[in-house]
Amino acid sequence: MSLIIGLGVILIFVILYQILKVGRLVGVAKGKDYNKIGTSNRVNAALFIVFMVASLGSFFWYSFVFFSDYTLPVASIHGKETDGLFWITMAVTVVAFSIISIIMFIFIYKYQYDENRKAKYFADNHYLELAWTIIPAIVLSVLIFTGLRAWNKITAEASKDAEVIEMIGQQFAWTARYPGKDKALGKTNFQLIDNNGNEFGLDLSDKGSFDDFKSLELHLPVGREVLLRIRAKDVLHSVYLPHFRVKMDAVPGMPTQFKFTPTLTTQEMRDKLGNPNFNYELACAEICGKGHFSMKMPVVVDDEETYAKWKASQEAWLKQNPDYMKYVPDNLKEAAKVIAGIVEEKETTPAQTTQATVAEAGTK
Amino acid sequence: MATTDIHIQHDVHHHDDHAHDEHHHGNFWTTYIFSQDHKIIAKQFLITGIFWALIGGCLSVIFRLQLGFPDMNLEWLKPILGGWITPEGKLDPEFYLALVTMHGTIMVFFVLTAGLSGTFSNFLIPLQVGARDMASGFLNMLSYWFFFLSSVIMLISFFLETGPAAGGWTVYPPLSALPQAIKGSGTGMTMWLVAMALFIVSSLLGGINYITTVINLRTKGMSFTRLPLTIWAFFFTAIIGVLSFPVLFAAALLLIFDRSFGTSFYLSDIYIGGEALPHVGGSPILFQHLFWFLGHPEVYIVLLPALGISSEIIATNSRKPIFGYKAMIGSMLFIAILSFIVWAHHMFVTGMNPFLGSIFMLLTLIIAVPSAVKIFNYVTTLWKGNLRFTPAMLFSIGLVSFFLTGGITGIFLGNSAIDIQLHDTYFVVAHFHLVMGSASFFGMLAGVYHWFPKMFGRMMNDKLGYVHFWLTFVGVYLVFFPMHYIGIAGFPRRYYSWTNFETFSGFADLNTLVSVAAIITLAAQFIFLFNFFHSIFRGRLAPANPWNSTTLEWTTPRNPGHGNWPGEIPSVYRWPYDYSKPGAKDDFIPQTIPYSETPESNLPHENELIKLEGEDNKGIIIGGEHDSHH
Numbered sequence: 001m002s003l004i005i006g007l008g009v010i011l012i013f014v015i016l017y018q019i020l021k022v023g024r025l026v027g028v029a030k031g032k033d034y035n036k037i038g039t040s041n042r043v044n045a046a047l048f049i050v051f052m053v054a055s056l057g058s059f060f061w062y063s064f065v066f067f068s069d070y071t072l073p074v075a076s077i078h079g080k081e082t083d084g085l086f087w088i089t090m091a092v093t094v095v096a097f098s099i100i101s102i103i104m105f106i107f108i109y110k111y112q113y114d115e116n117r118k119a120k121y122f123a124d125n126h127y128l129e130l131a132w133t134i135i136p137a138i139v140l141s142v143l144i145f146t147g148l149r150a151w152n153k154i155t156a157e158a159s160k161d162a163e164v165i166e167m168i169g170q171q172f173a174w175t176a177r178y179p180g181k182d183k184a185l186g187k188t189n190f191q192l193i194d195n196n197g198n199e200f201g202l203d204l205s206d207k208g209s210f211d212d213f214k215s216l217e218l219h220l221p222v223g224r225e226v227l228l229r230i231r232a233k234d235v236l237h238s239v240y241l242p243h244f245r246v247k248m249d250a251v252p253g254m255p256t257q258f259k260f261t262p263t264l265t266t267q268e269m270r271d272k273l274g275n276p277n278f279n280y281e282l283a284c285a286e287i288c289g290k291g292h293f294s295m296k297m298p299v300v301v302d303d304e305e306t307y308a309k310w311k312a313s314q315e316a317w318l319k320q321n322p323d324y325m326k327y328v329p330d331n332l333k334e335a336a337k338v339i340a341g342i343v344e345e346k347e348t349t350p351a352q353t354t355q356a357t358v359a360e361a362g363t364k
Numbered sequence: 365m366a367t368t369d370i371h372i373q374h375d376v377h378h379h380d381d382h383a384h385d386e387h388h389h390g391n392f393w394t395t396y397i398f399s400q401d402h403k404i405i406a407k408q409f410l411i412t413g414i415f416w417a418l419i420g421g422c423l424s425v426i427f428r429l430q431l432g433f434p435d436m437n438l439e440w441l442k443p444i445l446g447g448w449i450t451p452e453g454k455l456d457p458e459f460y461l462a463l464v465t466m467h468g469t470i471m472v473f474f475v476l477t478a479g480l481s482g483t484f485s486n487f488l489i490p491l492q493v494g495a496r497d498m499a500s501g502f503l504n505m506l507s508y509w510f511f512f513l514s515s516v517i518m519l520i521s522f523f524l525e526t527g528p529a530a531g532g533w534t535v536y537p538p539l540s541a542l543p544q545a546i547k548g549s550g551t552g553m554t555m556w557l558v559a560m561a562l563f564i565v566s567s568l569l570g571g572i573n574y575i576t577t578v579i580n581l582r583t584k585g586m587s588f589t590r591l592p593l594t595i596w597a598f599f600f601t602a603i604i605g606v607l608s609f610p611v612l613f614a615a616a617l618l619l620i621f622d623r624s625f626g627t628s629f630y631l632s633d634i635y636i637g638g639e640a641l642p643h644v645g646g647s648p649i650l651f652q653h654l655f656w657f658l659g660h661p662e663v664y665i666v667l668l669p670a671l672g673i674s675s676e677i678i679a680t681n682s683r684k685p686i687f688g689y690k691a692m693i694g695s696m697l698f699i700a701i702l703s704f705i706v707w708a709h710h711m712f713v714t715g716m717n718p719f720l721g722s723i724f725m726l727l728t729l730i731i732a733v734p735s736a737v738k739i740f741n742y743v744t745t746l747w748k749g750n751l752r753f754t755p756a757m758l759f760s761i762g763l764v765s766f767f768l769t770g771g772i773t774g775i776f777l778g779n780s781a782i783d784i785q786l787h788d789t790y791f792v793v794a795h796f797h798l799v800m801g802s803a804s805f806f807g808m809l810a811g812v813y814h815w816f817p818k819m820f821g822r823m824m825n826d827k828l829g830y831v832h833f834w835l836t837f838v839g840v841y842l843v844f845f846p847m848h849y850i851g852i853a854g855f856p857r858r859y860y861s862w863t864n865f866e867t868f869s870g871f872a873d874l875n876t877l878v879s880v881a882a883i884i885t886l887a888a889q890f891i892f893l894f895n896f897f898h899s900i901f902r903g904r905l906a907p908a909n910p911w912n913s914t915t916l917e918w919t920t921p922r923n924p925g926h927g928n929w930p931g932e933i934p935s936v937y938r939w940p941y942d943y944s945k946p947g948a949k950d951d952f953i954p955q956t957i958p959y960s961e962t963p964e965s966n967l968p969h970e971n972e973l974i975k976l977e978g979e980d981n982k983g984i985i986i987g988g989e990h991d992s993h994h
Contacts, residue, residue: 008716009890013890013894016891016894016898018896020828020902023825023827030647032894040753040827040830041751044830047834048761051837051838055841055845063593063849066849069849070849070852070853070871071852071853072852079785081781082781082782082784082785085779085781085782086785089775089776089778089779089782093773093775097768097772100739101768101769103743104743104746104761104764104768105897107747107749108746108751111747111748111749111750112753113752113753116945117750118683118951119682119684119748119750119943120748120944121684121685121943121944121945121946122684122685122744122748123688123941124688124690125687125688128744129737129740129741130742131738132737133736133737136732140730140732140733140775142728143729143775143777143779144725144726144729147725147780147782147921148725148726151722151725151781152722156568169543170635171636181725190634190635191640195638224578228634230715234538234542234634234635235542235545235636236539236648236786238540240856242854243867245784245785247713247784247785247788248713248715249713250712251714252538252632252633253631253632253633253645254632254647254648254715255650256714256715279866279868281865282865283856283865283867283868285535285787285789286788287461287531287532287539287858288545289461289539289546290458290859291457291546292461292463293457293858293859293861293864294864296864301445351761
């Protein structure tokens, strides 16, 4: 195989060499004047017009005909806004791009060499230059200010009742940690991470950690603000939710965050696209090693009721890893067992008692 | 202005003391290998650059095979890639990352920095400002040999068992710092860092030389306002390089410390390979700031020389003055300054403070203004010209087209709100390959075609040049334009395959098209290589000034020796763009023709300069302050 390719390449070179040699000899025989500008110049000029028509034509054709293939449906509030900005910018730039390209290629064709003509000595024109400095500056300012407004809104503080979920990136998987009923994520420390089960590095002396639960599927409530708290265990990763227009790096040693509001449940999106197999996905967008391309996490957007039901059905991490009870300080063990759901709340004990236990534990 | 110019003469005359003939007697080693002649050094950079471009191009075709034909059996690459082809005949995913990493490193630094600036700054600065050689021929020679050493080390890293660096050309830690994280971060990364450190030394030695030569060694009459735009571009490029490369050096040094001496500049809170590492308190973001403080100016280090080259070629082949000479200089200066304060637009979604994001977005989009001015000026230069489509001219037009197409998508990416979605997708890949990769590459090719006659005393074949251009121009667009669609669809870059995601399951057709176009484009470069090497030995003998150009290099003999001009260095009397001047006999007036010899074409204020020309012999030179705008 490679031998044949090699021979082919050599053959092409030999042919080229012979063509050049013949061309040169013919040139010598004819007494060719190399300074004369002839047919090739006209051919090149014409080719530029062909190129312009063909390339702009296929650009517009593909962009219109395959529009739905290359545009991702959007499912978040800010995503609609940034998509709007994207398409406004697209309109402005495509107009500018087309006009400049067409003018340039027409000039190229129109002013091709003609020995009877002399080029215009036109070195400067301040009005022209001023015009094309100021016009792009104005257009850009408009784009900048609309962009800034959107950016400030997107990066503003999340509201207090936002649904907080922690995303942890590691080679090569994503894990989500939900705060459980207390709506507080327990403290973590990377030095507590181990291979036996404590993949979060949960600090079990913090009562906030007792009801935290782990999920390998990212469930999101529709219509509510979600605040992703993002961290990485080993190298850089990046939380990328294409349909929600969300992207934020996961950085070891520096927690990051991103807030957004999903607008369509998975089912709604399936109906909308007419694709019953549609699923939201989370990908990694920062090179992280061998398995970078496979770092996927399924994403499900539920309506409020299903989401609550799903959350209630999840077991606390501590319940799944009861061995770690030994790290819970003695005075919190009872509370931990109750909060993590290891022991059922006694029929006779009203909910207040549990809360009282928790409150008591908290004060100690 | 005038005082500076008077000083110049001392240097010029000092150099005149050298009898240039003596330099011809060196042996093979001092003439061709350890040469201190800027022209030989330029050719050394060029040939090394071409070698690297070929390697870089082949690497890209290998990973394009993977992306375009995911089911292809690559068993046949085993003789070259050995263990990097898995037993199933697939490319190893880790080697895929090594390929993209090395493709980026090679193309950005070894081809488009060393190969472009190294070749043309070296070749053209002394010839176009009217100097016998660089300010320091010895440092210039060292600059090449440091580059050579760097190249050797980088090349050897391909043959390591663990492979070359694989953490992306930006080598973000912790991935690049931890051999546990990826094989390429072992010895491969160490060699990458050593090679880059040597490369930076080379680049600084070259840059200091370019700056010094432009400031000090201009010939009589060559005021700054009479410099060709090429020289202005090389001058700005060198200044950017001297200011920004040391920061990359610092970044690399700290990374070396983190890797080898247990420091924690970039590392913190890491649990990998079953253990928590002792590093605390470092920040991976610090590296990104340091890297992009070079990395963004680097874009312009790559691009400005190409813009300078194309300005010169477009003016010459339009037979017209470049439109807005001063605006061109002004916009390059503005771009050079801005290039230092926009770096964090690469970091909008790294977790950097969002307020910083706003500032950097503002500064980034400002850069579009001088860039737009440059494009408009190119187009206006073509207007009412008398265009000759030499291969150099074709490639320059191609450059303007790429600069426009690729530049305009920068308006999306510089907008932080839009960048959230587009960051690290194929949209970015399309953007920078067009605006900086392909545009600069075309600038380099244009330069080779245009100055080949001065480099080797022979002409390249035009017809092969046309074929080369059209295949490459259409090929590059077919490679990079479809990537915009793939990027808008959200496909992330540096992905080995798309099969794991439903979201990224489409576009197999476009990816195949891109790969086929990439293969054809690479194949077309062999036409160039053939033309290049064939013409060195067999090309038609070049006339002294084949393009009827005005600049100084075309006043040298066909094969300029060491020292460039056989007699005295010619004096300069006018700016470099007197093409098609009304009333003039020819459609060009070389810079060496005094106004006193061209009364028929002089503009009123130029007639006033005639009496000052006579005083040249007494050592007074007038800066060309007024002869460039009307």
